Structures are given as C-alpha cells and as structure tokens.
Amino acid sequence: MIARRLLGVAVFAAALGVWELWAHAEDSFLFPPVSTVAERAWQVWPTSEFLLNVAGSLKRLAAGYAIGAAVGVAVGLVLGARRGVRLALEPLTEFLRAIPPIAIVPVLVVMLGLGDAMRVAVIAFGVCFPVLVGASQGVRAVSPEARDTAAMLHVGPAELLYRLYLPAALPSIVAGLRVALSIGLVLVVISEFVGSPDGLGYYILSSSRSFNVPEMYGGILFLGLLGYVLNRLFLLAERHVLFWHYGAAGELVR
Amino acid sequence: MKPPNVAGWLVVAVVVGVGEAAVRLFDLHDSVAAPSAAFGALVAGLASGELSGEIGTTLESYAEGLALAVAAGVVLGVVIGSSRVLQDASFVVIEFLRPIPAVALIPLAILFLGLGVPMRRFVIAYAAVWPILINTLYGVRGSDRLLHDVATTSGVSSAGRLVRVALPAALPSIATGIRVSASIALLVGVTAEFLSPGTGGIGSYMHQQQLAFQLPELYGAVVLVGILGYAINVALGAAERHVVFWVGEARTGAR
Numbered sequence: 001m002i003a004r005r006l007l008g009v010a011v012f013a014a015a016l017g018v019w020e021l022w023a024h025a026e027d028s029f030l031f032p033p034v035s036t037v038a039e040r041a042w043q044v045w046p047t048s049e050f051l052l053n054v055a056g057s058l059k060r061l062a063a064g065y066a067i068g069a070a071v072g073v074a075v076g077l078v079l080g081a082r083r084g085v086r087l088a089l090e091p092l093t094e095f096l097r098a099i100p101p102i103a104i105v106p107v108l109v110v111m112l113g114l115g116d117a118m119r120v121a122v123i124a125f126g127v128c129f130p131v132l133v134g135a136s137q138g139v140r141a142v143s144p145e146a147r148d149t150a151a152m153l154h155v156g157p158a159e160l161l162y163r164l165y166l167p168a169a170l171p172s173i174v175a176g177l178r179v180a181l182s183i184g185l186v187l188v189v190i191s192e193f194v195g196s197p198d199g200l201g202y203y204i205l206s207s208s209r210s211f212n213v214p215e216m217y218g219g220i221l222f223l224g225l226l227g228y229v230l231n232r233l234f235l236l237a238e239r240h241v242l243f244w245h246y247g248a249a250g251e252l253v254r
Numbered sequence: 255m256k257p258p259n260v261a262g263w264l265v266v267a268v269v270v271g272v273g274e275a276a277v278r279l280f281d282l283h284d285s286v287a288a289p290s291a292a293f294g295a296l297v298a299g300l301a302s303g304e305l306s307g308e309i310g311t312t313l314e315s316y317a318e319g320l321a322l323a324v325a326a327g328v329v330l331g332v333v334i335g336s337s338r339v340l341q342d343a344s345f346v347v348i349e350f351l352r353p354i355p356a357v358a359l360i361p362l363a364i365l366f367l368g369l370g371v372p373m374r375r376f377v378i379a380y381a382a383v384w385p386i387l388i389n390t391l392y393g394v395r396g397s398d399r400l401l402h403d404v405a406t407t408s409g410v411s412s413a414g415r416l417v418r419v420a421l422p423a424a425l426p427s428i429a430t431g432i433r434v435s436a437s438i439a440l441l442v443g444v445t446a447e448f449l450s451p452g453t454g455g456i457g458s459y460m461h462q463q464q465l466a467f468q469l470p471e472l473y474g475a476v477v478l479v480g481i482l483g484y485a486i487n488v489a490l491g492a493a494e495r496h497v498v499f500w501v502g503e504a505r506t507g508a509r
Contacts, residue, residue: 008346088261098483100441106464208361227353
C-alpha cells in the first residue's frame with residue numbers, strides 16, 4: 001500500500017521537476033519555474049490581502065450554496081412527491097437547468113448590478129438544480145410498499161415528508177449536494193471575474209491582466225487546493241450523516 | 255409516443271404571460287426584457303443570421319474541444335485503468351489536477367493562446383477531459399475479471415483485450431462521463447467567450463448586448479443558449495440509449 005502511494009508521489013515530484021527544468025529552458029515570463037511560483041505563494045498567501053480574497057470567495061460560496069441547496073431540496077421534495085406538480089413544472093425546469101449559468105450573469109448584472117447579490121444569485125442558480133434533481137429522484141425511488149403503509153396508517157403530509165420522504169431521499173440529496181459543491185466553486189470564480197472587488201476569481205484575473213504571472217499560477221493552485229479540501233470535508237460530513245446508509249450498503253464505503 | 259405534457263406547457267405560457275404583463279404594468283423595461291421583445295429579438299437575430307453565426311462559432315469550438323477531450327479521456331482512461339502500476343503512478347497527479355476548476359485556467363489560457371478559438375478549444379477540452387477520463391478509468395477497472403481471463407485464454411493479445419474487452423465494458427461509464435462533460439464544457443466555453451469580448455461566439459455576443467443595454471437581444475441569446483443546452487442533453491441521452499442499449503437489459507447481474 002505504502003509502496004503504491006510512494007510511486008504516485010514520486011511521479012508527481014518528477015512532474016514538478018520537469019516543470020522546473022522545462023521552465024528554466026524555456027525562460028518565458030508566461031511559464032515561470034515551479035520554484036518561483038512556490039516562492040511567491042509563500043510570500044503572498046499569508047498576507048491579509050490574499051486572505052481577504054479567500055474569505056470573500058468563501059462567503060459568496062456559503063451564501064449561494066445555502067440558498068441554492070435550500071431551494072433545491074424544498075422544490076425537489078415537492079416535485080418528487082407530487083407527480084402532477086412534477087409534470088406541470090417539467091418543461092420549465094428542464095429548460096432552466098439546461099442554461100449554462102454564465103448566460104444568466106449578464107441578465108443578473110442588469111437586474112441586480114455588479115454587487116454580491118448578483119454573484120450569490122448566480123451561484124444559487126447553478127447549485128439548485130443538481131440538488132433539486134437528487135431530491136426529486138430520491139423521493140420517487142421510495143418503495144410503493146412504504147407509501148402504501150404510510151397511507152394506511154393515515155400519516156399526515158408533514159409527517160410523511162419528514163419521516164419518510166426526507167430520510168429516504170437523503171442519500172440522493174447528498175449526492176446532488178456534492179455535485180453542487182464543485183459547480184458552486186466554479187460559479188464563485190466565474191462570478192468574481194465580473195466586476196468583483198475581491199475574491200479568488202478576481203485575484204486570478206487581475207494577476208493575469210497585470211502580468212503578475214507567478215501570482216496567477218499561485219491563485220489557480222490555491223483554488224485547486226481549496227476545491228480538494230472542501231470535497232474532503234464534504235465526504236467526512238457525508239459519512240457522518242449517512243452512516244446508516246453506508247452501513248446498509250457496505251460496499252459503498254470508500 | 256408519450257402524450258404531450260399539456261399542463262407543463264400551460265405553466266410555461268402562464269409564466270411568460272405573467273412576465274409580459276409585469277414588465278408592461280410596472281414598466282420594468284430598464285431591468286428586464288419583456289418576453290415578446292426577447293422572442294422578437296431572437297427571431298430577428300436568427301433571420302438576419304447574426305445570432306445563428308454567433309451560436310455557430312460557439313458550437314464549433316465546443317465540438318472540437320469536446321472531441322479532443324473524448325479522444326484523450328477514453329484513450330488515457332483505458333490505458334491507465336487496465337494497469338495497476340499506471341493507476342498508482344498517475345493517482346497523485348490526477349488528484350492534484352482534477353479539483354482545479356477549468357474556468358480558473360481561462361486567464362492563463364488567454365495569456366498563452368490569445369482570445370481566439372485555440373484558447374477556447376483548450377479550456378473546453380481541459381474541462382471536459384476529467385469526467386470522461388475518471389469514468390472511463392472506473393469503467394475499465396470495474397469490468398468483469400472473467401471476461402479478461404476468457405479473452406486471455408482464447409489467445410487475445412493484451413492490446414486486443416483493451417479494445418475488445420475493456421473498452422466495451424467501460425462504454426456505459428464513458429457515456430456517463432461524456433454527458434457530465436458536455437454541460438461543463440458548454441459552461442466553460444461560453445464563459446471563455448464572455449471573457450474575450452468582440453471575438454465572436456454567443457458568450458461574447460451576450461457581453462456586448464449587456465454593455466450596450468440591449469435587453470431584448472440579451473434575453474433572446476439566453477433563450478437560445480438554453481435551447482442549445484437542452485438540445486445537447488436530449489441528443490446525448492438518445493445517443494447513449496442507442497449505443498449502450500444493453501445496459502437496461504443486462505444490468506441485473508452486473509456486480
């Protein structure tokens with residue numbers, strides 16, 4: 001196991017080495033050696049200015065993700081539980097879902113201006129659909145036996161939702177939330193490309209426009225690290241919340 | 255055939271009608287385009303060839319980037335997925351590169367390749383390659399050992415096993431990967447255009463209409479992109495059912 005991990009690390013180190021040597025040979029300001037990128041990152045990342053950019057991105061992600069996830073779960077549960085509502089809203093949701101969120105950026109800029117309301121709305125828009133689909137499919141997959149039993153026991157709609165549909169749909173809601181997290185991060189960056197005063201997207205774009213190339217590389221790497229850490233945290237939380245699901249379907253444990 | 259979804263289209267009509275009435279009653283023309291105006295602009299744009307030209311530009315780099323990603327992702331995925339050593343060797347590099355959102359590479363790609371089509375092709379291909387690569391890899395790895403053993407004892411060479419056993423076994427996962435990639439690639443492609451104003455493509459067009467405050471034209475373009483995205487979803491779904499038709503039948507004994 002350890003030997004296999006070591007091989008992966010060795011290849012990674014070799015790739016960094018190739019980058020370093022190639023960049024020295026090329027000697028182009030567009031392609032700085034990895035050592036220069038690391039050096040600049042070491043200087044820049046701890047500064048309060050950079051950390052404010054990180055905080056700005058995280059703040060927008062948190063707000064947009066929370067709103068999008070809440071809307072997605074609420075609407076998705078209703079769509080899953082009520083066939084009539086699902087059919088009635090299907091053309092509309094299918095169309096909205098197919099719009100790449102960048103397309104609504106200019107629409108929202110005109111409507112809401114260049115402030116964070118626009119950014120949070122774009123993120124929420126993109127986050128909402130995978131969650132909605134997950135919740136809807138999760139509810140639809142509830143077994144007819146469970147539905148019939150609940151009907152026979154005269155379980156009220158609120159209790160039905162809370163006791164049957166929500167827990168049954170949870171694994172598929174969580175799957176939707178995980179997809180939505182990476183989409184959310186992408187949309188944070190996109191929305192910060194447009195008139196933002198701070199944030200990682202702003203940092204990367206402004207570094208490139210002022211030809212601070214090592215800083216730009218550093219920003220991209222930081223974003224990759226952030227995405228990795230957020231995904232790891234999500235998986236940890238998922239295992240905590242869905243322990244019963246993984247317990248039942250043992251092979252799914254990763 | 256399914257019966258038409260009357261209720262669904264009725265809801266669409268009501269939403270459009272309410273939107274139209276709200277824009278007219280409350281005079282919201284400064285912040286929203288009325289549906290009738292947007293529809294008019296869409297039809298006019300398509301008739302004059304302006305919008306169809308922009309969407310054609312978008313589709314061209316989209317198709318090229320996606321095709322590159324499919325080729326690279328499937329080949330790499332099959333090769334890596336069928337070798338334990340290559341999987342271990344590439345693991346850290348893949349896990350390092352994969353979480354980097356492709357949109358973050360757009361400014362970098364602009365520095366290297368400029369604002370035109372090569373830059374777009376590159377970022378689209380980069381964005382699209384990961385889901386295809388990962389899904390192919392898992393599909394190959396999850397393929398039945400028995401099939402490989404039968405092929406080996408039947409004298410099929412290792413290269414032949416890749417093409418005749420591993421690849422077909424991975425096809426359902428590959429199809430899933432392509433479907434995921436298709437929507438990410440469209441998002442990244444339109445974003446790249448949005449960030450390179452005046453160089454063609456529907457994203458660049460939308461940016462111009464926003465700056466010029468031409469709301470009906472802007473909304474028309476958004477509707478067109480939505481229709482494009484929807485058409486891509488439908489086409490890929492149909493292609494998937496056609497190509498991996500056996501999945502629905504044979505899945506029962508799959509694992």
